[in-house]
Amino acid sequence: MAKKTFPTRRKILTGMAAAGAASALPDVTRFAQAGSHSAPIKIGFQVHRTGIGAAYGRWYERTTMAATKVINDAGGINGRPVEIVAEDDGTDPKRGAEVLEKFANQHGCDIAYGTLFSHVVIGSAPRAAELKMPYFVVSEGHHVASGMLNRYTLQPGITDVKSQVQAMAPFVASNLGKKVTMIFPDFAFGHNHRDFFSAAIEAQGGEVVAKLAIPPTETSFTKYFPQIPRETEVIYHVMVGPSVLTFVKEMGEFFGPSAPQIFGFIDSLEAVDFATPGLEFLEGTHFWEGMPRYAQADQTDYDKFYRAQVGVDENGASVDDPKDISTYAHMFACWETLFTIKDGMEAAGYTGPQDRTKLIEAVEAITDMPESNEHPQGAKLFNGKTHQVFGPQYISKVEGGKLVVQHTTSLEDGFYPDEVDYTTQSF
Amino acid sequence: MTRALTLHLGLIALLFALQFALPAYHHGNLARIMVMATFAMGYNIMFGYTGLLSLGHAMFFAAGMYGMGLAVTQLGMPVGPAFLMGIAAAFALSLIVGLLALRTIGVAFMIVTLMFSQTIFLTILYFGAITRGDEGFGIKQATRQIMGLDLSDPTIRYFAAWLLFSLTLLATLWLVRSPLGRVLIAIRENEERAKMLGYDTWRAKLAAVLMSGTVSGAAGAAYGVLFGYVGASFAQVPYSIFPLLWVLLGGAGTVIGPFIGALFMFYLIDLSSGVTDAYMLVVGVALVLLTLFAPKGMMGMVRERWLKWLP
């Protein structure tokens, strides 16, 4: 009686069951040496494996696994091993939010962590709050401390752009020049630099004589340089993206031998080798570094330990391939965030998702983070009210093709008044 | 006739019932898929039924989203009226785009819609001071309430998405069997002949653009309200390609095709990303295979082979 062409009821049910089973199968998760046989603590790692953030995602992942291994070798957190559950968000806000849902509802993760690009953070944070899942971001964005997000989102591992930029102004004004031309990408990250630095340099008695906003997908820059006024003493650049090398080369070609002082953010050259032809022009220029890429003369044991664990040599390149330069100025934040999570969970006596709010309260109570193996970038101070950490910034100069630290800013250089108090918000 | 109605009502009832049966993860996914399917259904009105291939539908989605979002943040409106503002914004944009773009056909139409969409994206970036540019902004959980119902609650959110989806599904079903719908299909098949038969094809096409853009905008506004985020990434080219893809996969010119397409693509990506990092490769191969062996899309194939009455 059943028509031949219609699948039988049994086939339909089997098919549905198979589909259901398939979606319930454990996904490819990464175990970094499980400690005891007790249930692992699952950290959902929202990683940029594809899309525009992929170059950073790769190193973030590497650093994450290294830190996890160190934690698990030392017995895990509260005696339980840490398991990293990684999902690609494609550097897209919509997928980012979906992935958080996957962490909470399908993988049963305790917390979510690891995001870099601001728009993904902002797109995912609402979902984290709805799911009541702590969300530790590693993004450098000022959005956490600005109050735009929620009590579930924290940034304890990396300083934010406002703090970084503000801390640069005194050095620039006293050593490089007071008339500044800013060149930045014409999107939120660049606007943050534009706004915060303008305020900071004016406070030092300086002046921004021109602001060049470059469209983010631009691939050729020479046509913008003529807008740089002749009286410019310092060029402040913070271009990011795949075309950055072009930007630097064309800047060199444009100025030739008569260039003003140049101050850039190493974001432009993360994962790029200084020995690349066309970058000779950068010799003698200055850079902000989140963490010095080249091992300095006064390298701490903590930095040595960190490099050894992650697999990076004293030039900031992969030990397996000296041409594979890491995103050294940013990836430390993954390492430090994981250790902060460990500290928080241990202070809260974290046993499971029912303790999530206790975890957040425990992290909010953290203040000093001394320089150590767990915090190799430098001693830091966490502001529990704004959920944002403050730390040292490094200013380096290119000498002989390597970056040599000239100045380390103090924490106070980067302070600004609180803009929010998340601790007064309910969960 | 009633077979079609039964099928579609059945789908609506099934989705309603699933609200109680699905585990949390798939429950959340389905809410998203229903909103995206609404977007795809909007696109289908223009593409599947009228034969107008737009490469810029992201602009309508974004117009709805930003119309709603800016009404909340700049004008302080509660989300209910803001949602209506979003629909109004999408309607206005559809009118402007329709009046201009319908002067072209075929490939020129494709590029014109693409260009308008790019312009909208750049405009969003340009007014970054209020739109917050590419980063976008969130809509606080506390404000996302209508008549005391918290839209961020999973059940209520699912129900809201279901409501939007069901209304659009039934509206589309009614449209394609109405006289206007017949005219649109006639235009798709052969516009010259429709003109010669005395139909005002320009007005019909404009109606299609208006309906299509407004529905897409409603989906965009709904997404912003239900998921709490408004961002410029939704105005970019991928979000114009997705509805085209969903419709083609699910079956252009069928009413439930867009939903099937959106559902399929979501789970294709989701399941394959659980198995491999290279899920885009899996998706790419699946697309190629699908178009080789199921040229009319999944529901198109179903209609051709088994259910000839499928609208």
Next chain:
Amino acid sequence: MEFGPHLMLAMLEGLVQASVLTLTALGLSLVFGVMRVVNVAHGEFFMLGAVLAWWVTTMLGGNPAIGFVVALVVAPLLVGLMAAAADWLVLRRVEYDPERTIVATIGLLYIIQQVTLMTYGPDAHPVTPPFNTRLALPWYEFTDQGFQIYWPWGLSITSYKLFVIAAAIVTCLGLWLLMARSKIGLILRATQLDSETAQAFGIPVERVFALVFGMGAALAALGAVLVVPIQQAHYLMGGDPLLLSFIVVIIGGLGSLRGTVVAAVLIGMSDGIISVFFTPTLAKMLATLLVAMVLVYRPQGLFGAKPA
């Protein structure tokens, strides 16, 4: 910088961009015109050209000039072969149906991007130009001594960029000669005019299509090889060239290679020139609207046949 030199600099830079855009768009125009299909993966062939150029030059090492010349020959060839294979295996089987081709080429786009990401990686890598000297350019001014030439600060171009412009011109001439004067060109034009009649005349249309698809991809790859010493090779770099080539081909008019060249030059240069007068985002907005308006009032493009 003063207005005159600024404008000249913008125009020169625009010419460089226009040169690369011309080659990429010609590739698309060929495919669009002869086969009447939308190849969404065209930008990926461009990207493959750049990535293969990097691969070739890195493998050969040594003198960058030699590596570059080899890449200039090898990369377009390889990309062309890959494209021809894709056409033979996939596009032919979907019978060049417009909608199915769009889906198939979107699938191809995902496949190519992901494979490149898995092999070449997510980073952008540079390629050393074969030669690159900075050439300061002069400008004129009228002073008390009359007509004077001086060298404005920053007005310069590099020898390599001039080479790119020259190479594009040479390639265009070569393509024109091929299309207008050779037997292959005749076959291509015949197939473009009316593929059914061409088939009736014994032209193996399917093989011609594979050839055309391959040639289109090879032209894009050639443009990419030329531009990669200026930019870097990155796995997502195909998006913008795809968008721009489409605009160029439609504005120039479907089926008109001459229209494509004119439109490419106009659009490539206007981007640079408009940025002299407006802030970049506003400039891009205006340029985009302008393109749309041209099409709204002249849907057949600049050189296309007027619709009946």
